[in-house]
Amino acid sequence: MSSSSATITSINEEILSLQNRIKELKVSKQDASAEVNSMKALKEQLKSLTKDQASDGPVASNFTLKTPKGTIDHKPEAALLRKKIFSTLEGIFLKHDASTIDTPVFELKEILAGKYGEDSKLIYDLSDQGGELCSLRYDLTVPFARYVAMNGITSMKRYHIGKVYRRDQPVMTKGRMREFYQCDIDIAGTCDPMVYDSEILKILCEALTALDIGQYTVKINHRKILDGIFQLAGVPADKTRSISSAVDKLDKLPWADVKKEMTVEKGLDENVADKIGQYVGLKGPGYDVLEKLKSDSELMGIPLAKQGIDDMEILFRYLKVYKVLDKMSFDMSLARGLDYYTGIIYEAIHESSAPPSKSTNPSVPPSSELSTKTGTKPTKPSKSKSKSGSEAVVNEDGIDESTVGVGSIAAGGRYDNLVGMFAESAGKKMNEQVPCVGVSVGVERVYSIMEMRRKQTQEKVRGKETEVFVLGLGGIELEKRMEVATMLWDNGIKTSFSPKVNPKPPAQWKQADDDAIPYVLILAPKEFAEGKVRIKAQTGRENTIEGEDKNGVEVKLEEVVEYLKERLVDHRI
Amino acid sequence: MSSSSATITSINEEILSLQNRIKELKVSKQDASAEVNSMKALKEQLKSLTKDQASDGPVASNFTLKTPKGTIDHKPEAALLRKKIFSTLEGIFLKHDASTIDTPVFELKEILAGKYGEDSKLIYDLSDQGGELCSLRYDLTVPFARYVAMNGITSMKRYHIGKVYRRDQPVMTKGRMREFYQCDIDIAGTCDPMVYDSEILKILCEALTALDIGQYTVKINHRKILDGIFQLAGVPADKTRSISSAVDKLDKLPWADVKKEMTVEKGLDENVADKIGQYVGLKGPGYDVLEKLKSDSELMGIPLAKQGIDDMEILFRYLKVYKVLDKMSFDMSLARGLDYYTGIIYEAIHESSAPPSKSTNPSVPPSSELSTKTGTKPTKPSKSKSKSGSEAVVNEDGIDESTVGVGSIAAGGRYDNLVGMFAESAGKKMNEQVPCVGVSVGVERVYSIMEMRRKQTQEKVRGKETEVFVLGLGGIELEKRMEVATMLWDNGIKTSFSPKVNPKPPAQWKQADDDAIPYVLILAPKEFAEGKVRIKAQTGRENTIEGEDKNGVEVKLEEVVEYLKERLVDHRI
Structure with missing residues (x-):
């Protein structure tokens, strides 16, 4: 701001103050001529200043009252509803021994650099006003990994509810904003196999049930099984992640197109692609799919796949004790966009997101799907493709959500290398990796569903609680x-x-x-x-x-x- | 971020993934030579890329893990304690018919421009990455005024708890940060005289009592009485605000210095300054000071002063009904730094802030002070000088807080012209002004007091609520x-x-x-x-x-x- 606009402000304030006093004087029928003259002089001064200023910037006295592009004010009704979503989730997290941390809304630019691949272009930078270069946080996962690595933490259950920032093309009608809330819970630290994994899924189910938004299904898969399938099919090691990302498109594209991407674009042999096609259509209740996989001696011969399958067996046993196994759909086509997942991956799908061509109750897929080991098109609701850990699912690229409702309402997975990568790239030595597993509830989608439901009941929406x-x-x-x-x-x-x-x-x-x-x-x-x-x-x-x-x-x-x-x-x- | 660092990231991830697979293969005693070779190749590639990149930016693999200057991570214990402060305050606000709004953390640059005088240099701007120019919010008052003006609101009780940003020189030991919380409640809209004013003070007292942080006093004054005194003394109309800001320094400087500022620096006649000096030392319980003022026929002859005194009489009547009158200290030396206050102004002072030379119980000033109409030095605890409306009191300039404890723990006042000024400068016509009165609780100071007390009790501080x-x-x-x-x-x-x-x-x-x-x-x-x-x-x-x-x-x-x-x-x- 130029010094002249600072002067303009103070003159404006002086004028307002004089106007008040003139009013007072007139009310009490006193002489206000001195004040009127002072005011006239100030107004003249203001006039010439405003003229001067026109050349060195926008005149403060002519602009639109609005919020920046891609941001909104949450009005009282919306703010109150969000507050309730947060406190419901918080209640569940606290019940599960979690604590919260509150990190700055901006981080050193270098902390975020190189964490989001090509989405890094969406990071908001702060202006260089001297001193450190900073950026607004893009998600809550990288700040968490930074926190864990920085403090040498080896074990922590942490939740974090906060706003994140993405300089994306906003699509207001779809709730894709430049400023939006994320709500993450992650468990860092070693445990015996699948103990924390099962608790995160238990927390997720408790949360979605407590939010009372209707039926949901948690699609679940394991990176090691997927990688085992790739190994079995003969995918070269350095192509694993790119082929995985092709599989991830099966929710939007028919198998033929995905196969084409694998073979034509990514140079995979056709028979290798066909072998993959035999597996990725398999989905259904946990133990059913597990039995199919266990009876597949070829796959069980791949140690990586066997290890993933063993994990799933332990996981399902725990989920049964936790009484949430029936919410799971073991789905071999779930690959998740993020590179750094190392174990189980999952996505919760709300009933409103059931694709039009499918059963209306996604928690009970037709049993015939179980035998789908052919290369036919598996149908999968939309899900997040953004590059964060346990990321929010609101802000994704290139998925036509109009056909699938609000899309997934939560997503996450196990990522055992992220914190270590962080510590390492900062030149910090850590005794061992700090394995993590986490989930992010898509608060904005949950909000949309709740608002939709509230509109249906025609309940008077309140922005205050006055009794x-x-x-x-x-x-x-x-x-x-x-x-x-x-x-x-x-x-x-x-x-x-x-x-x-x-x-x-x-x-x-x-x-x-x-x-x-x-x-x-x-x-x-x-x-x-x-x-x-x-x-x-x-x-x-x-x-x-x-x-x-x-x-x-x-x-x-x-x-x-x-x-x-x-x-x-x-x-x- | 350069595209090469994006590549580095993906190669890093590939290497980690290969490391994992190699580990798996070795565990199961399989051949891992192909994978080892792939990894070696990738490492070579990484080496050359990192070399290339050194010229066009910092290498991602060598930086310090820290938060930006002036910001901190709130760890679990601190985050939980803050959460409790917020929910205590929220409970009080909701009880008083308030609703909350949640505005974006950044505003259009022009919305903030010209609102903070010379403190505008402390505003954080976002980098110009194409599109609108934005700045991080400096307080919660300007966004509130923007919201009220933008939505044509004529009546609203709103509270807002959120972080604000000031590119100030951080003083961590004194809790002066670049990112810190504000917690404001404001009532916009017309009411009969002093109805909302008294409710804001009732809310403030309920809040401070509920926070259970010990004794406090609310110093209170009225801009119209102060301006009436200036009028009586013969201060020229255009010097009112600058003389007011001199009075505001009486908490740090002796009267002789303040008088010198008035006369030498600001060109006031010495007898005018002396006349002011007769009043600004007056303070004590509400009705006592009120009686003194009412018996001053000279002052009562000034309509502006009389109106302020009438206001105070109504206010005290309501505060008595609200059972909080005994918390007030009517203090003629309280002027508040902000230009835009138009009615009552106040500051809550915590017992820990009693200046060393004074009575240890600031809520009961020695009665002799009541007759202090001479020019002796009034002692006043530290208070906020920042340029926001109902601003937080954490971030101030040039006050040596070490002598006065944590300073004021809340501050505010009535500001009837701010919203109108806003609407007007945006070229929006509004039927009338939207008068406002509000208060900001200094969350960071409350936090310091609570933490101090907790340390004294040696209670084990918990970051989780597990039972x-x-x-x-x-x-x-x-x-x-x-x-x-x-x-x-x-x-x-x-x-x-x-x-x-x-x-x-x-x-x-x-x-x-x-x-x-x-x-x-x-x-x-x-x-x-x-x-x-x-x-x-x-x-x-x-x-x-x-x-x-x-x-x-x-x-x-x-x-x-x-x-x-x-x-x-x-x-x-």
Whole structure:
């Protein structure tokens, strides 16, 4: 900002202050001519300054009031709903022994550099104003890995809910924003096989159930099985990840196209591709697919595949104890876009994302799918392709979400090398790798689903939690309403009243109604003098008070708190 | 990031993946020579790429793992404590009919331009990567004013807890950071005189009391009284604000220095300055100071002063109803640095901030101070000088906080012109001004006080809320512990256990102890077979279970949940 615009501000403020004083003086019929002259002089000064400034930047007095592209204000209703999503998730995470960390919204540029492949172009940099070069965080995973490596942590369950930033082309209608929330939980540290993996899946299922957004299925696969299949098929070692990323496209492209990508684009032998095609259509309930794989002696002969299959067997045993096995769909076509997954990978799909051509209940795939070892097109809902660890699933490239609803609502996997890579690239020696497994709940998608459901129920959406409106009839002074409100506040009851000294009753009823406040506490002069008030449940709401007539129920002032507390218990959010 | 560093990343990942596969192959005693050769080739490639890259930027493989200057990671204990501060404040705000909004962390550069005077140099800009020019928010007040003006809102109680950014010289030891939290509540809209003003002060007192951080005093003054005094003394209209800012320095400088600034630097007549000096030392309980002012017929002859005094009379009446009047100290030396306040102004001072030379209980100033209308030095604890509306009080310039403790813990005032100025400068016509009154709680200072108190009590600081540790003695398999944990989780009990299949009991006890988990639930093979477990309160903690011997209390498995829930109620945070 130029110094002249700083001057403009202070002159503007001076003018406003003078305007106030002139008004005051006029009200009290005093002479304001000196002030009027001062103001005129300041206005002249302002005029010439604004003219000067036109050449060295935009004039502050002519711009659009808006938020930056790809960002929005979350208004009260939206902010309150998000707050509830966060506190639901937080409750689950805390129950599972997790703690939270809060890292800066920007990191040193070099911390993010080289972590997101070609998506690095989407990173927001801070301007170089002298000092360190910084960038806004792109996800919560890299800051977590930085934190773990930096502090030499060997074991930690951490969750983090925060905004991340991607300079992507925003698609507001699809909820693809440049600023959006991520909600991650990750467990860093060694454990016996699949213990943390199973707990992350348990947490995910508890979270999705607690959010109460309807049916979901967790698609699950194992990188080692996938890599074992590639090995069996004869994929050269250095092509593993690129072939894996081709498999990952089976949710949008028919097998023929994917095969073409493998063979024509990526130079894979046709028979190698066909061998892969025999496996990637296999999916179904955990133990069913597991039995198929275990009976495949060729695949079991590949140590990598066998190890993955053994892992899955242990995992399913634990998931059964955790009572969430029935939520899983073992799906060999799930590959996940991220390079750094090393073990199990998963994605939760919401019922609204079931592809049009498929069964409406994705948790129970037709049993015929189990035998699909041919090269036919497997159908897979949309999922995240962004380059973060346990990334949010809101911001992806090139997937037409319009055909698959909101897409996946959570995703994650095991990544055993990321923290070590971090420590190593910072020249830090660590005794061993810090293996991690984590999941990210797609908060923005969950929000969309909840908002959609709320619209269907036509429930009045509230942006505040106020429970009681204190209404005064004629003759009840403001202090009386303040006094009653104080009594309610002191007892934790969320209360409001009109800010007027003598408000008309209809205006008060309107205020209570506009805010959909469930209870109105009425102070009438005669009753109040006798120590009584009336409590009335708002019409059109469920919480009509038992036995009340159209004027509400009479309650003694000293019993009001107890009376309301009993009734409010059910309305607390 | 250059494309070569993207390549480096993917090669690094390829190498890690190959390392894994080589390890697998070696474990299963298979031939890994092809993979070893691939890896060698990749390493060579990496070497030459890293060499190339050295000229066009920092090599990704050599940097310090740290957060940017002036920012910190909030570790679990700190994050949990902050979370509690926020939820305490939120609870109070929601009780008072407030809603929250969540605005983007960056705004268009022009929205912030010209709002902070010379502090504008502290604004963080985003890099120009094409598209709009943006800056990180400097406070929460300007985004609120932008929101109100942009949406044509005429009435709103809103709170906002969020991080703000100032490219200031960080002083970590004093908690002055470049990224820090603000926690604001503001009421926009017209009301009868002092209704919202008194509610904001009620909210402030409820909040500070709920935070349970010890004694505090709210210093309060009125801009109109101050301006009336200036008018009475004969300060020229265009010098009002600069003389006000001189008065504001009375907390750090003796009257002689302030007078010198007024006369020598700012060209005020000496007798004018002396007249001001007669008033600014006046302070004490609300009604006492009010009586003094009302008996001053000269001052009461100034309409502006009279209006301010009338306001204060109404305010004190309401504050008495709200039972918070005794927290106020009416202090004529309080001027506040911000230009745009138009009515009452206030600052909450914590007992730890009492200046060394003064009474140790700042809420009860010596009565002699009441008659201090001379020009002696009034002593005033440190307060915020930053240029935001209801700003946080953490980030200020040139005040030696070491002599006054953590300084003010909250500050605010009435600002009736800011939203209108905003709408106007954006060329938007609004029917009338949207008057506002608000307060900002200095979260970082509250945090410092809480942390200090916690250190004094030597309470074990926890970063998680886990309540029960499920411990298995020899012969209890992992699934049994999982099963019991599932039962506890399903009943909302925060539970953890060892991630090992066969953990040694001492290692399990250590885990429970390290996390200061209040209850250990012990599974022993024989008891468990009979449907019984033992529950033991951790030693060294208060929650010893009544009647337990050193081995804990035996409880039937089906009664465990009820048993724990009864006991955990007191330990919930």
